[in-house]
Amino acid sequence: MLYLVTVFANIVALLAIAPIIDGIERKVKAKLQCRKGPPILQTWYDLIKLFKRPSIVTEEYSIVYIISPYIIFANMLFALALVPSFTRISLSFFGDIIVLTYLITSSSILLAIGSISSGNVFAAIGASRELSLTTLSKLLMALTLAIFAVLKRSLMLETLFPIIPPYTLSAIASIILFAIIAYIESYKLPFDIPEAEPEIIDGILVEYSGKSLGILKYSMYLKRILFFTIIVYLILPREIPMLLTPVLYLISLIALSVTYVCIETYCGRLRIDQALKFTKTLVPILLVVLIIAYFNY
Amino acid sequence: MAEYVALAPAAVLILGAIISSMFKGKLGNYISSFFSTISSIIMCYLSLNVLLFNKVFEEKLRLISGITESVLPINLSVIYIRIDFLSAFFVFILGTVGLASSIYGISYINRYLHKQHLGFYGLNYALFLCFMYLVFVVHDIFWFIVFWELMTVTSQFLVSYEREKAVARKAAYKYFCMSKGATEVIIVSALIILIILSGMNTSFDTIRYYTKSLLVENPILANALIALLFIGFSVKASLVPFHTWLPDAHPEAPSNVSALLSGVMIKTSVYMFFRIFYFFFEPTVYWGYIVATIGTITLLVGTMYAILQNDSKRLLAFSSIGQMGYIVFALGSSLLLYSMGEKSYTVLASVAFAASLYHVMNHAMFKSLLFLTAGSVIYRTGLRNLNVLGGLARFMPFTSILTLIASLSLAGIPPFNGFVSKWLIYSSTIPSFTILAVYGVVALFVSAITAAYAVKYFTTLFTKPATIEVEKVKDVPLPMMFSQILLAALCIILGIYPAIPLNMISAVSKAIFPLGNIFSYIQVFPGIALLKVEFVSANSPLIIAVGLILISSVVAAALPHKLNKFSVWSCGVPFRKYAMNMSAASYFRPFIRSFDEFYLTGRLLHKIFVKDFIKKYFSFTKVLAKITENFVIMLTLFTLIVILMLLLYVG
Numbered sequence: 001m002l003y004l005v006t007v008f009a010n011i012v013a014l015l016a017i018a019p020i021i022d023g024i025e026r027k028v029k030a031k032l033q034c035r036k037g038p039p040i041l042q043t044w045y046d047l048i049k050l051f052k053r054p055s056i057v058t059e060e061y062s063i064v065y066i067i068s069p070y071i072i073f074a075n076m077l078f079a080l081a082l083v084p085s086f087t088r089i090s091l092s093f094f095g096d097i098i099v100l101t102y103l104i105t106s107s108s109i110l111l112a113i114g115s116i117s118s119g120n121v122f123a124a125i126g127a128s129r130e131l132s133l134t135t136l137s138k139l140l141m142a143l144t145l146a147i148f149a150v151l152k153r154s155l156m157l158e159t160l161f162p163i164i165p166p167y168t169l170s171a172i173a174s175i176i177l178f179a180i181i182a183y184i185e186s187y188k189l190p191f192d193i194p195e196a197e198p199e200i201i202d203g204i205l206v207e208y209s210g211k212s213l214g215i216l217k218y219s220m221y222l223k224r225i226l227f228f229t230i231i232v233y234l235i236l237p238r239e240i241p242m243l244l245t246p247v248l249y250l251i252s253l254i255a256l257s258v259t260y261v262c263i264e265t266y267c268g269r270l271r272i273d274q275a276l277k278f279t280k281t282l283v284p285i286l287l288v289v290l291i292i293a294y295f296n297y
Numbered sequence: 298m299a300e301y302v303a304l305a306p307a308a309v310l311i312l313g314a315i316i317s318s319m320f321k322g323k324l325g326n327y328i329s330s331f332f333s334t335i336s337s338i339i340m341c342y343l344s345l346n347v348l349l350f351n352k353v354f355e356e357k358l359r360l361i362s363g364i365t366e367s368v369l370p371i372n373l374s375v376i377y378i379r380i381d382f383l384s385a386f387f388v389f390i391l392g393t394v395g396l397a398s399s400i401y402g403i404s405y406i407n408r409y410l411h412k413q414h415l416g417f418y419g420l421n422y423a424l425f426l427c428f429m430y431l432v433f434v435v436h437d438i439f440w441f442i443v444f445w446e447l448m449t450v451t452s453q454f455l456v457s458y459e460r461e462k463a464v465a466r467k468a469a470y471k472y473f474c475m476s477k478g479a480t481e482v483i484i485v486s487a488l489i490i491l492i493i494l495s496g497m498n499t500s501f502d503t504i505r506y507y508t509k510s511l512l513v514e515n516p517i518l519a520n521a522l523i524a525l526l527f528i529g530f531s532v533k534a535s536l537v538p539f540h541t542w543l544p545d546a547h548p549e550a551p552s553n554v555s556a557l558l559s560g561v562m563i564k565t566s567v568y569m570f571f572r573i574f575y576f577f578f579e580p581t582v583y584w585g586y587i588v589a590t591i592g593t594i595t596l597l598v599g600t601m602y603a604i605l606q607n608d609s610k611r612l613l614a615f616s617s618i619g620q621m622g623y624i625v626f627a628l629g630s631s632l633l634l635y636s637m638g639e640k641s642y643t644v645l646a647s648v649a650f651a652a653s654l655y656h657v658m659n660h661a662m663f664k665s666l667l668f669l670t671a672g673s674v675i676y677r678t679g680l681r682n683l684n685v686l687g688g689l690a691r692f693m694p695f696t697s698i699l700t701l702i703a704s705l706s707l708a709g710i711p712p713f714n715g716f717v718s719k720w721l722i723y724s725s726t727i728p729s730f731t732i733l734a735v736y737g738v739v740a741l742f743v744s745a746i747t748a749a750y751a752v753k754y755f756t757t758l759f760t761k762p763a764t765i766e767v768e769k770v771k772d773v774p775l776p777m778m779f780s781q782i783l784l785a786a787l788c789i790i791l792g793i794y795p796a797i798p799l800n801m802i803s804a805v806s807k808a809i810f811p812l813g814n815i816f817s818y819i820q821v822f823p824g825i826a827l828l829k830v831e832f833v834s835a836n837s838p839l840i841i842a843v844g845l846i847l848i849s850s851v852v853a854a855a856l857p858h859k860l861n862k863f864s865v866w867s868c869g870v871p872f873r874k875y876a877m878n879m880s881a882a883s884y885f886r887p888f889i890r891s892f893d894e895f896y897l898t899g900r901l902l903h904k905i906f907v908k909d910f911i912k913k914y915f916s917f918t919k920v921l922a923k924i925t926e927n928f929v930i931m932l933t934l935f936t937l938i939v940i941l942m943l944l945l946y947v948g
Contacts, residue, residue, distance in 0.1 A: 054860070054861060055860060055861075056860075056862070057861070058862070058865045058866075059863070059864055060688070060762050061862075062690040062697070062759065062760045063690070063694075063698075064690075064701065064760060066860075070850060071846075074846040075711075078846075093825075093827050095720065095723070095724035095827070098720060098723050098724055098727070098741070099711075099825075102710075102711060102716065102720070103711070105744075105745055105748060106708070106710040106748070109748050109749075109751075109752055110710075112752050112756075113752055113755065113756055113760070116756040116760055116761055117690075117761075118865070119865050120865045120866060121867075121877045121878055121879050124761065124878075124879040127752075128883070128884050128885060128886070128887070129887065131749045131752060131884075131885065132885055132887045132891075134745060134749075135748075135749050135888060136888070138744075138745035139738075139742035139745070142737075142741035142742050143738055145727060145738070145741070146727055146734050146735065146738045149727050149728045149734065150730070150734065153728065153730075154728065155728050206866060207865065272887045273887055276890075276891040277891065280891060290735075294730075
């Protein structure tokens with residue numbers, strides 16, 4: 001029972017800090033662009049405002065359009081239950097990392113179905129891009145997964161973390177590559193193609209409004225946190241005392257998000273074919289790392 | 298009467314076929330559907346009896362009484378029928394899919410009224426079901442080939458049922474030629490078995506007695522036999538490079554027959570693969586490699602081409618090839634992992650074995666449901682083109698929700714059945730230290746493409762706005778709706794309670810799998826099945842998932858929710874309903890572009906091995922025809938060659 005309460009408390013804590021992390025990102029971005037920037041809690045204010053507003057639906061909508069944000073949100077919550085966060089306790093079983101990739105993909109798929117169901121052609125274009133990008137990044141995720149499986153001879157997150165006591169080339173490369181994949185998956189600027197604002201007026205999100213939009217945005221923040229968490233725990237050594245873990249976790253989470261936002265500020269958006277080409281160039285690199293890992297280097 | 302219970306489904310179907318063929322109109326269809334429904338229910342009853350209560354039904358039907366066994370060299374007068382565990386597993390699938398598609402046919406086939414002879418459909422449909430049943434249960438190689446051929450012929454008639462369409466005729470012809478070629482290979486191998494090995498005894502058990510040790514005694518002959526049988530059956534299983542008939546043939550049949558073709562008929566080969574690799578012969582490492590590699594190629598090719606299709610049923614047909622790839626890949630992995638003989642691989646081998654059979658069942662359920670929903674759209678609109686269809690969700694709300702369930706199962710989204718079996722496939726292959734890890738990665742990648750075309754299928758039919766004006770149609774009539782709901786319910790039940798199918802598979806594994814009961818290696822939870830390795834969580838993973846879904850729905854309910862309708866935002870310009878749209882063809886344009894090399898290679902291989910080959914073959918046959926000019930001479934020559942080869946073998 002305590003176990004379940006801990007997992008639950010972890011999720012609640014992550015729910016609370018996810019928008020704050022986004023607020024920090026916005027602040028840092030503003031400073032880099034020589035602006036004053038919104039307060040750190042601004043993302044929370046935005047979300048609360050969106051939750052208070054009713055949703056507007058299109059005349060062409062179907063029921064999937066309304067439900068899918070909530071299912072995506074539930075998917076993200078389930079995914080967060082699978083990873084350790086403020087404490088190392090999580091819902092772990094053999095192969096949970098495969099379930100994790102499935103939850104991430106299924107949230108993209110449901111988002112695509114939902115946005116196409118709005119009847120807007122911009123949403124459809126966004127969904128098409130989203131699916132193309134998700135499909136390719138799933139190949140990268142699958143390869144990374146295989147590298148982890150070869151390195152640690154396991155498919156369970158609990159035994160995978162941390163990946164680098166053996167300071168081998170492949171272990172370090174796998175962390176770097178995973179960080180790049182996380183960057184692609186979290187729609188940071190060169191890759192925010194599905195929801196390109198100036199180009200296809202927010203793409204997949206164009207017809208979502210009010211509470212649905214709030215839920216979707218919230219799920220995106222959670223997805224970012226999910227990837228950050230995995231990266232942090234791939235590095236965070238196991239020997240750290242239990243009380244220090246949450247502090248270190250939080251610090252490294254903020255450090256990661258600041259690093260990402262610094263990269264984001266200096267990038268322009270890629271075209272979808274350029275993004276796919278970039279993603280494809282990672283495939284041979286990952287294969288090489290997989291082979292290196294197989295021979296224990 | 299109780300003695301002949303194993304023959305009851307076949308008898309009922311033959312009776313139905315005979316009666317229904319006498320009526321040209323609706324009655325021909327109704328009678329056939331009625332008898333098929335009854336027979337399907339009996340099949341389910343029989344197979345569940347075998348799988349859950351360990352009964353085995355055996356029957357020896359004597360065709361000609363009076364002829365003793367010594368008169369004929371091969372005893373052909375007895376049909377030996379035996380429903381063992383492996384047969385029962387497949388008969389159960391046939392029973393459920395057959396039930397759904399028979400009931401569906403009651404309304405669906407009436408759309409052919411006044412155009413076609415409905416009694417002809419009734420005759421062929423009942424016979425097709427009957428021969429499929431007999432293929433699964435017959436325990437004798439000679440009668441197996443007979444029923445296999447009859448199954449092919451009846452299904453071919455059903456493929457070309459809309460015979461005024463040239464496409465349908467051509468598809469049926471292609472299908473017939475390819476399966477004919479395959480059957481010759483099977484017959485030759487069967488002849489070798491009969492004449493050389495088992496001394497004219499045709500029962501599976503006798504053959505098994507001789508073949509079990511053959512791989513050690515005479516490896517060349519044994520491997521040649523396996524190769525012949527594998528090639529022969531992989532045509533029906535539509536494994537690459539023998540897959541080209543399927544995307545032409547399956548869409549042309551009436552939709553409920555397509556469901557049977559994709560859901561069950563191509564599984565007859567999988568049934569024989571299990572017989573060959575686990576029942577007749579011992580698993581070997583190199584066959585494991587070959588089967589797993591072919592499976593991986595098949596799943597990649599089938600899925601990559603499915604994403605290109607803009608015809609609802611053709612998309613599903615290519616998807617069937619891809620899913621067959623998954624099944625065969627899992628079978629190959631289990632062969633390889635088992636025969637490598639390492640102790641750490643026993644868990645993975647048995648999980649792969651279970652995953653293969655589990656995916657057979659899941660694919661049967663969701664693919665037949667998808668074909669039925671495609672049929673429902675055809676029934677109401679008469680269209681298959683995904684480019685023009687759309688927006689049907691408001692007119693056919695129930696069908697749209699059932700299609701969504703099937704699409705999500707196909708995509709492998711968690712609570713549905715496709716997820717559990719695919720998950721078992723990945724978790725049994727990726728952690729292994731072999732080439733299977735790479736194949737598993739490919740399979741995981743392909744599952745994302747599968748999800749993408751599942752999205753395409755669902756949204757283009759139901760939620761994307763149409764590009765032509767679709768008239769306001771109603772949802773489908775009750776019988777069609779019933780069978781769709783039945784299959785959708787099974788999709789959910791098999792996903793949430795993996796214990797049900799895994800119990801059946803465990804019965805099969807006790808009978809033929811060398812490692813015994815799979816339950817010693819798998820722990821079943823609602824919604825997921827875990828491998829018994831390392832530390833196993835005591836909490837069911839799904840409990841928490843359900844809890845979280847509940848929480849989020851509470852959140853959704855607690856927040857104010859009011860729906861105001863507004864027209865689609867189109868940057869200030871008035872929204873033009875049929876013009877502002879994205880066609881199905883441009884759904885994955887960027888993705889397809891980025892895999893140009895793959896498709897170019899495919900086209901090149903098609904040109905070399907299919908187009909050029911056929912040209913050369915035809916010119917070759919023309920020359921040959923001129924030389925021989927006489928069919929009889931050809932036949933005698935062929936027979937002489939066969940006899941000579943056999944003599945050489947015996948000698």
